[in-house]
Amino acid sequence: MSGSGLILAGVDGDRTWGLQDYVARGGYSALRKIISEKIPPETIIAELKASSLRGRGGAGFPTGLKWSFMPRSFPGAKYLACNSDEGEPGTFKDRDILRYNPHTVIEGMTIAAYAMGCERGYNYIHGEIFDVYERFEAALAEARAAGLLGQSILGSDFSFELFAHHGYGAYICGEETALLESIEGKKGQPRFKPPFPASYGLYGKPTTINNTETFASVPFIINMGGEAFLNLGKPNNGGTKLFSVSGHVNRPGNYEIAMGTPFAELLEMAGGMRGGRKLKAVIPGGSSAPVLPGNVMMDCTMDYDSISKAGSMLGSGAVIVMDETTCMVKALERLSYFYFEESCGQCTPCREGTGWLYRVVHRIENGLGRKEDLDLLNSVTGNIMGRTICALGDAASMPVQSFIKHFGSEFEYHIENKKCLVPPEVQYEGSQIYVRP
Amino acid sequence: MLSQESLQQIDREIAKYPPDQKQSAVMSALRIAQVEKGWLPKEVIEFVADYLGMPAIAAYEVASFYNMYDLEPVGRHKITVCTNLPCALSGGVHAADYLKEKLGIDFNETTPDGKFTLKEGECMGACGDAPVLLVNNHHMCSWMTKEKIDQILAELEDK
Numbered sequence: 001m002s003g004s005g006l007i008l009a010g011v012d013g014d015r016t017w018g019l020q021d022y023v024a025r026g027g028y029s030a031l032r033k034i035i036s037e038k039i040p041p042e043t044i045i046a047e048l049k050a051s052s053l054r055g056r057g058g059a060g061f062p063t064g065l066k067w068s069f070m071p072r073s074f075p076g077a078k079y080l081a082c083n084s085d086e087g088e089p090g091t092f093k094d095r096d097i098l099r100y101n102p103h104t105v106i107e108g109m110t111i112a113a114y115a116m117g118c119e120r121g122y123n124y125i126h127g128e129i130f131d132v133y134e135r136f137e138a139a140l141a142e143a144r145a146a147g148l149l150g151q152s153i154l155g156s157d158f159s160f161e162l163f164a165h166h167g168y169g170a171y172i173c174g175e176e177t178a179l180l181e182s183i184e185g186k187k188g189q190p191r192f193k194p195p196f197p198a199s200y201g202l203y204g205k206p207t208t209i210n211n212t213e214t215f216a217s218v219p220f221i222i223n224m225g226g227e228a229f230l231n232l233g234k235p236n237n238g239g240t241k242l243f244s245v246s247g248h249v250n251r252p253g254n255y256e257i258a259m260g261t262p263f264a265e266l267l268e269m270a271g272g273m274r275g276g277r278k279l280k281a282v283i284p285g286g287s288s289a290p291v292l293p294g295n296v297m298m299d300c301t302m303d304y305d306s307i308s309k310a311g312s313m314l315g316s317g318a319v320i321v322m323d324e325t326t327c328m329v330k331a332l333e334r335l336s337y338f339y340f341e342e343s344c345g346q347c348t349p350c351r352e353g354t355g356w357l358y359r360v361v362h363r364i365e366n367g368l369g370r371k372e373d374l375d376l377l378n379s380v381t382g383n384i385m386g387r388t389i390c391a392l393g394d395a396a397s398m399p400v401q402s403f404i405k406h407f408g409s410e411f412e413y414h415i416e417n418k419k420c421l422v423p424p425e426v427q428y429e430g431s432q433i434y435v436r437p
Numbered sequence: 438m439l440s441q442e443s444l445q446q447i448d449r450e451i452a453k454y455p456p457d458q459k460q461s462a463v464m465s466a467l468r469i470a471q472v473e474k475g476w477l478p479k480e481v482i483e484f485v486a487d488y489l490g491m492p493a494i495a496a497y498e499v500a501s502f503y504n505m506y507d508l509e510p511v512g513r514h515k516i517t518v519c520t521n522l523p524c525a526l527s528g529g530v531h532a533a534d535y536l537k538e539k540l541g542i543d544f545n546e547t548t549p550d551g552k553f554t555l556k557e558g559e560c561m562g563a564c565g566d567a568p569v570l571l572v573n574n575h576h577m578c579s580w581m582t583k584e585k586i587d588q589i590l591a592e593l594e595d596k
Contacts, residue, residue: 077455086562089521095562120455127505128561130575163453168464169505171559185460185491187502203458246523246564253565287522287560318564320523334522338559344502433528433535433568435582 005240005256006220006232007213011100017135019142022103028148030222031107034114035156041072044115048218050226052238057083057174057211058286058316060304069198070116071206079207080113080121080162082215083179087126087171089287089338090318093242094212096254098125099132101216102139106162108215110149111222113160116208120161123212124179127167136164171342175390176209178344189346190390211316213242233259237303245270247321248277248430259303266302266319277323277430281407285315287335288395290402291328312402325430327420328407332399333358333365339396350393353384357400364411367418374404374411438484443473447488460491463499467506472575476507504559505574512547512554514593517571520557523564532568532581533557539590552594 010016010025022028034044049064070078082105086094097105109121125133140162143149151159165183167173173182177191180202201207217239221229230238237259243266246252250271257266263282273279279294284302290312292300300306307314322331340354357380360373381397388394404411413421420427439447450465466485471477477500486496500506507515518533533555537543540553547554563569566579570589578589 087560089560090523090564091560092562092564092566122453126562127503128558128571128574129563129577131577165453165461166465166468168468168503169559170503182464183461184458185463185489185499186495187498203455244565246567247526252527252567318523320526320564322526326526331522334520334525338521341559431526431528431530433531433582436580 007097007101007104007216007242008256013100017100017102017139019103019146022101026223027103028107030219031110031148032154034111034222035154035158041115044111044222047221047226051221051229052236053214053217053221053229054304055211056213056241058088060314063210063214066208067112067116070208072117074206077120077205078116078118079202079205080109080116080118081179081183081202081207081209082109082121082123082212083174083176083209084123084125084212085167085174085179087174088316088318089335090244090246090283090320091286091316092244093254093317095129095132097212097216099135102136103143104216104219105212106139106143106149108218109162110153110160111218112215114158119159122163122165122183124165124167124173124183127169133164133166140164172344172392175392178390179209180207189344192389234303237305241317243302243317243319245319245321248274248323249321250274257302260301263297263300263302273323277325279321280324280326281322281328283320285313286318287338288398289313289315290398291406293406323430325422325426327422327427328403328410329361329365329414329420330427332403333361335399336361339392343392347388347393349384349387350396353380353393354396356380357396364414369415371415373415374408377404438481439470440473443469459489463489463491463496464503467496467500471506476510513552515554515556515573517556517558519561519569521560524567524569527567529568532586535583535586
């Protein structure tokens with residue numbers, strides 16, 4: 001955890017998560033300003049648009065634009081949801097935000113509720129981080145007791161109720177409509193869109209869903225102004241962002257840096273390559289993002305546009321670093337198993353296709369690959385992509401396509417020689433239990 | 438069927454949702470029931486469904502969809518280890534191998550004394566802390582080494 005940037009600035013691990021410390025860091029000043037100056041909701045949304053803040057959960061959709069989709073004059077309840085169901089392999093930033101600075105999420109959601117006229121909100125927290133769920137509940141209690149949440153916030157006529165909802169182990173619930181189904185107490189199976197949540201969301205009412213880090217950025221945007229936030233990053237890629245660096249580096253962890261920072265700098269911050277070994281490949285935006293060869297990645301900057309130009313996605317900002325000891329077939333086999341395991345089973349192409357992808361990569365890895373397997377894999381991905389209700393089908397396919405595209409010769413070697421290009425003992429040595437320095 | 442304390446906890450969850458949406462509390466209610474019972478037998482799921490005024494099959498759908506619910510008995514301590522790619526690069530598989538060796542069981546098995554069940558987990562959202570273990574669904578252990586695994590097993594042994 002790095003205490004620089006905006007969201008993690010001045011944060012000192014587990015010691016400073018409480019209300020008092022948050023207020024000492026300038027917390028809740030944005031909410032106070034909005035309420036005391038009676039700032040119109042349109043002004044807040046305009047500020048968000050000016051900031052060029054884009055969704056930090058993976059899709060990168062402009063937040064201000066999303067907020068403007070909510071019907072203003074809807075008679076009845078409108079809802080707000082925070083997506084803290086962080087289960088995309090490689091991503092672990094929302095956990096740190098929630099445990100080290102939970103009030104910034106509460107303040108951001110309260111401002112969002114004010115701007116969109118939502119009376120009630122839920123923060124959907126990933127099942128495996130129960131301690132973080134309890135921490136967030138404690139922060140909610142503090143905010144309620146201080147009059148910052150609940151009825152008549154800060155003595156005004158604005159009320160907003162916010163609750164934590166705990167998941168219980170389903171990657172798919174990070175998909176926004178699956179998340180809504182899950183809050184409703186059902187299986188987390190994504191809904192057809194349209195209708196979009198802004199018109200038919202939680203309990204059938206207009207709902208906006210944003211990622212944890214997106215909400216956490218809102219108070220800073222209100223305080224510094226949209227333009228100043230934008231200028232921290234680069235055009236169309238405003239602000240700072242948390243990057244979760246994992247894999248073969250010396251200091252895995254979260255690093256909050258300006259959008260547009262060179263990847264080489266981020267790698268340096270993460271302590272460089274473990275054991276001084278050579279960089280082989282990077283998945284720059286969570287396991288669903290296409291993998292890129294190390295040399296391509298070294299020329300990228302960390303922002304939506306640069307990574308997209310290189311042929312991948314910034315996604316959630318989860319940077320998985322692999323060195324020369326990595327067998328790319330084995331790496332893909334593990335990811336393919338994940339998507340097979342986590343497919344919700346609703347759409348045939350994904351339910352059946354992810355099984356095919358895993359089984360074929362598995363047989364290549366185990367020396368039973370056939371010459372036609374690479375064509376078969378590409379054909380299966382082609383039959384999944386664009387043919388499912390949600391993006392999990394695409395998410396399962398993109399790793400397969402990109403691993404074959406960039407590391408095809410390694411797959412061919414496996415098929416021909418019935419063994420890994422990287423000797424098993426080298427792989428084993430390279431991925432030892434990592435003891436932090 | 439459930440203790441007064443569990444029911445009070447479930448009531449607190451129900452209060453988070455609109456009065457006509459009690460079903461929203463089913464995930465928490467099943468979690469609370471599982472903590473008390475150790476796993477979720479059918480009659481407990483049915484009880485939770487009744488308590489929330491929803492069809493038993495709808496509660497069963499939820500219990501069988503989310504992978505942290507145990508629909509079969511598990512050992513007193515369930516240890517889930519993440520072996521997904523980012524964890525595997527930092528020793529997740531080595532940690533799992535060590536646990537298998539120490540406990541003398543494979544994934545999805547329980548030790549003969551009924552103390553430990555070992556599970557392979559999917560991403561827990563803590564890849565920077567790899568290797569990562571989840572003990573009894575709610576307690577995450579970060580940066581596991583062989584020594585730390587020994588220590589945790591020794592502590593759990595007595596509980």
